[in-house]
Amino acid sequence: MNRLAILGAVVVVALFLAASSFFTVHQTQQVLITQFGQPIRVIQDPGLNMKVPLIQNVIAFDRRLLDFDTAGEEVILGDQRRLIVDSFTRYRITDPLLFFQTVGATEQGIRGRLNSIVTSALRRVLASETLIAVLSAERGRIMGEINRQVNEEARRFGIEVEDVRIRRADLPEENTQAILSRMQSERERVAREARAEGAEVAARIRAQAERDRTVLLAQAEADAAILRGTGEQEAIGIFAAAFQRDPEFFQFWRTMQAYREVFSTGESRMVLTPESDFFRYFRDMPAREAAPAAPAAPAPSPAPAQ
Structure with a gap:
């Protein structure tokens, strides 16, 4: 056993x-x-x-790609503006031996070091950049420079940083209202300039339209005067030709027109002698012969007495 x-x-x-x-x-x-x-x-x-x-x-x-998120840090930009930056980092362990010798056997040891490396790189790079550059298409270039600096420092720990990105960039609360007020003032200034330019263009257009209107009216009046003059000239020629063909009838027709204009209302008063030439056609009219009076009807005989 x-x-x-x-x-x-x-x-x-x-x-x-x-x-x-x-x-x-x-x-x-x-x-x-x-x-x-x-x-x-x-x-x-x-x-x-x-x-x-x-x-x-x-x-x-x-050996896979690992994540590390940093808390929001307040940095001072190149234009002396304060910005709260929240970033994240993607890295992988490339040298386990160097990682073990410098950090330890767990991944928790690298997080504190990455936090200081990323924060320092953010402060160094953003200290020479403006707020407009950080919030515009220039962010890609800025993040590329931050990634390069972080990767250079992180290699001594046996890791390789694949990417560093700004997740959020916010202004401090005390600066937000002031910046919003400046932005509003700037927009109002741009709006005033746009309105002034619009008013100037409108005044120029109105002046040009008024000038064109004056020229068109003057040209139209000139053309109308020419047409009236031509018409009057033709009318005078027609009257002259008619007068030469039958002067007596023409004189009679003009006198009839004068009678119509004078006596059409029935309220005209004229101080003239009967022998005036104006009434010659009244004097020259032959007197009408008086019609014979009709015989008077015989009176009815009285009725006999009853």
Whole structure:
């Protein structure tokens, strides 16, 4: 019995040691082997591997892209404006040995260092930029410079920074109202200039229209005067031709027109002698012969008395 117990214990220990000797490296991991706390080797290829049981330890690091978010930091821009910047960082562990030697066996150790590196780079780069540049298409160039500086400092920890981005850039509350007031004043100034330019253009258009109107009216009046003169000239020619063909009838017709204009209302008064030439056609009219009076009807005879 004692031999069987000893043999079973040896088998159990052997199985335990064999199980402790093998480990698997996942495709999303990279492994650092340490012996008594000292790094021995790095395994970055996935698969089944061996180690010395009870002596060597396996420390796994994620080889995927990792995230790190920084809290909002207040920075001073190049135009002396204050801005609260909230950023995030994407990085990966490229050298597990250097990472273990400088940071430690966990990813928590790198977060504090990344926070100081990213914050310092943000302050250095944004200190030479204006608010308009940060809020415009220039942000890509600014973030590229921040990413370059952060990556240069982060390489000494065995990591590579893939990207640094500003998630949010807000003005401090005490500066927001002042900036909004300045923006409103600027917009009002632009609006006043636009209205003044519009009024100037409108006045110019009205003056041109008034000038064109005056020219058109003058030209129309000139054309009308020419037409009236031509018409009067033709009328005079027609009257003259008619007078030459029958002067007596023409004189009679003109006199009849004068009679119509004078006596049409029935309220005209004229102080003239009967022998005036104006009434010559009244004097020259032949006197009408008086018609014979009709014989008077005989009076009825009185009725006989009853």
